[in-house]
Amino acid sequence: MPRIFSWLMSCAILVLLTSCSDFDKEFTVRSAKSTIDVSLDGTALVSESFDISVKKMENYGGVYVDIPQRFTDASGGSHWRDFNLVAARRDGRDEHYFKENNVPGYSIYIGEMHCKNCRADLPVGAGNIEIAYRLGRLVRQEGDHQVLFMPAYMGGIHGQDAKKAVTFTIPPGGVLRRSHLDPPAYEITRNAPNEILVSIAAGKRDRVLPDIEIDYPAGTFLSGTSDKQVRLWLSDHFLAFISILGPLITCLFVALRLPSSWRLPTPLIAVDSKITESVSPALAAYLFRNWKMSAAKAAFMASVCHLAVKRGLRISSLGEDAEASDLSAKQARKKGKVARAKWYGLPAATRLVFGRIEEERPVEDRRRILYAWYGFEDELHATVVAEYRKVRGKDRWMLPAIFSILALGVAVAYFSGLLIFSAAILGILLISLAAVMALLHPERLSGPTDVRQMLGLCLGIPALTILSLYYIGTTEVISEQQPYLMAILLDMAGIVVVPAMLRIPTPKQRQIRNNMLNLNRYLLGEIDGPTMSIECYEHYLPFAVALDVQHYWTERFNFWRESEKMDAYAPDWLIGSQTDGIIKVSSKSAEE
Template sequence: MRVYNYIYTFASTCLVLILVLLPAAYANEQITDYHARIEIAKNGDLTVTETISVIAEGRNINRGIFRDFPLYFISSNGTEKRVDFDIISIKRNGNKEPYHTSYVNSDIRIYIGEEDYYIDRGPHTYEIKYQTDRQMQFFNEGDELYWNVTGNFWQFQINKASAEVHAPDNGKISGVAFFTGRVGQQLQFANAKISDDGRSAFFETTKALSQGEGLTIVAQMPVGTVNKPTESQEFWWFMRDFGHVVVATITLIIVGLYYGISWLIIGRDPTPSHIRERQTTSLGISPALVRYIYNRSRVDGTFTSISAAILNLAVKDYIKIEDIDGDPQLVVSENRELQKLPVGEAAIMEAVNKYGTFRITKSNGKSLTALRSSFNNAISSEHRNMFYKHNSGAIALGIILTIVGLGATMVFNIMGLFTLITSTIFAIIAGVLLIPIYLLGKWFLSFENDGLRYLLVSIMSVIGVVGAGLIIAGIYLVIEDTNTWSHIPFAIVAVLLVALNIFFFDLMGRPTNMGAELMAQIEGLKLHLENYHEQRMNLAGTPRMSPKYFEKQLPYAVALDIEKPWSETFDKWLESAEAKTAGVSSYRPRWDRDRWYHNRRDNDKRFKGFSNHMSKSISSAMPVQRSSSSGSSSGSSGGGGGGGGGGGW
């Protein structure tokens, strides 16, 4: 019996505790009273004191509350106006309370409280006093304050909301209106009255405001109650709204003029000989150097250059190429005639001579990496600025001017560094998207440099730039989730700045006089190798095809990425009556010991792509680089100035 008494007592105690604690545990956090006192100054500035009483239960409200305030005011004609917002004081329960701010989209967010301090559960009253400008609207009928008292984006229900508006000195309020509900609704769950002396008006809701609902008020005054902004003030307000666009546009003009003048002075290409009248069959420089010049004095990022150099050494009988289990091996030729080699080929021969053989395989990856490095350094160090000047200093100064100009937009960019960085990132993305348009234009112009083609490409480029700017601006606005449409022209100007730098990065470099002449000769050789049959038929003095002539030009064809058409030309010759008359019915390179390159059994494609095969072999043998670990009647709820919302943190 005693045991049952214990059980009964324990169960009763638990039930009492549940009945007592359960309501408290599930008590709602809410705003019990929200009151705003709005004082209008003669110059139109507003001093607003918001008194917000809340019930904290330790769920959303732990350290305190936060308040979001929009920094943009949508005027009656739908345009955006950027406003100032200055905090005067913040209190909790009558005492000064610490706070900090941050930017969230187009709002400033005020976090009231401290990171490491939790407030007590129960009622708390917050007072936020701030000043803001440019909130008044001016009509022929009178001056008007259109003000969203509470904002429509609070996390909590607002049991009661009220506001009092005080006219400037010697001013009176002549009319009032109010709206409740969600954004865009025109519900009338409120009351309003003007004081007997007309100096103030009072507004109060008659129904609680659920999440997403707010109170918006309108206070009308006779014309002249508030001073209209002066022309000087209007100018600086315009700069506040669009100063970042103005500065960015000025930057675009300055950078464009700088690049244009710099190009005329140091970037304009010398006039080369007419390529089509100079079908070149011999250059007198190595295939690796041909590719270096062809790439505008840039070291080849692929393995084509070193493949062309290896092939040229083989053709000159300095090395033989063997097949060792599918991997190419370079072997010193016994019959080679010693002579001074071009620097790139000399670097390869040094590596082969060291051991007598050099196998291109993974087990020899470190030596291959060292060989490629010495090969590239040898070519670039000896010929730097000899054939082509990149004018990197001029490009760097243009980029610096661009960065400084974009940085100067910060003076008028109230959203701060985040907006600038995100806009610039999207501008860079748009600029990258424009590269194919630019390359297509260059390809289009490469056929005939006549005025019509230039005009068409220019129009296409402008359409492409503006179109890409609009697309990127739209994406930016969607991601930013903001109504700040002034960012669209800024994004377009930023895109144009990025495109300008990309364009002149390619255009500013110029060949030297020697480089321009060699470029013309290289283009002539390329035309010769690509159009050999036509030249044999139409141009006197064109060399006759033979295995020796084919081998002589093959490394150059590899260097110019036309190995396939040159090999196909030789294939056709081998099958021709001319080859049979010369006694050439089959062909095997003397430098290809194990048919690594030649495949006589494949009649349709007698020759494998040497460059492709050798480049793949070198690439697969290279060590893998691993990264280290490590108002008025047309108004509605949510309109006008003010607004925002808030919650707990």
């Protein structure tokens, strides 16, 4: 835990250092010297020394040494080599350091990390920064000979261009490829068969200098193993590969999901009773109204009617002024397995509505249904959405795709040195999204309940926004980082696109909605369907309430009943002798 806390504190301080610092006004690099000792295994030990001048008494207590690890050969190709930091010193003494990733390589902060006006300021005047590290294998095989490619540049401080001398100690027997030095970007002198001196004048941009290449006979350097060569090849292409992989996963996921979404469901020419049995009346109300807010009350009343026809309670009417009594469903399901199976066979939305009505205080064994409706919209909507997603089925590839894209985006941001920059962009996007959601759905926001929440909302979010914008505006994204920044932005878009695919209905979901449209036509008498009976009437009555056609459905039932010369319809789930004109009950039943 202390290590994690220390790492988090270091990252926070580095954010302040990189976003608020002005090193050019505090330090000057007067000269730099480097020695590169190449071993027979093709690796190299590098030691660099920078003479600096501290100009201000108040400073940040340290400097950044940028170590490029991406080298450019004579043909313009780029390759990476391993980096292992050996030591970091200031004025001959070991110094605290912190290593960051960057696209060209690494940035090593040498010195005490702190803010301004702290006691760890570097003393004004001349100073010296030393750094030692080891480079990976710098040899490649070309036909029957080996080529040693050495960087003519190495570390620099804050991008300041200073006079620099690089001394290479190499195995004897090599032939310098002078053709690659035209036009000369630096002066090169061979002092001995195994020593080369490279002089870089002040003002030269040492990051873009091409490699120094030397031909050697085969066998001069120890041959690298095949797994070593594979690892070096992967290191050269690792960052580009993971940058492409995230958007590729997004495209692959969308490509696999869109065809199934575009596939037309089987056309329905009549009501499919099996589909109707698998859908709750509440879901039918939302599907028919295309998930509009007005569907909530219709879904509630349809669930009440569903409870009534399933003998879970009795209601006085199907209107908003209805009252409920004889809530026997909860007691009935405790009597045995059959009752429990019947109860849990009801849709979740229907059971939820029953529990809501049961919570209301009865007056003479009657509960006003409308009272149970108040403040119930969100809970009912969430239950219906869960049912709709269950119809869709589980998408077992969505979460792995999201986590893979997220992990790849974080890896690209980390290895390209854009982790904090990407986090700032993500923070701005999330804050903007939250602001848009607050404007579109203010009812979903609850006000602050205490002083800390109010301060966090009123001060914390604006401060975070300002800090993120300032960091983005003051941090330079070099040309080599721009492709990786684009890949990170595409990964962010992929994390949004993949869950958004869940909002596109599957063929099964669209078939259910089409069945609801056909059911509406059947209830209105426009198409044929199941044969009318009392069981058929009661079965489809909750759906008629959900689709707001209960009046027409009841008229069709009454017309059928009269044509069959049946007695007055007196259901045991209805209270009273007569409803509001939708269902009529005989006087005999009312007396009972």
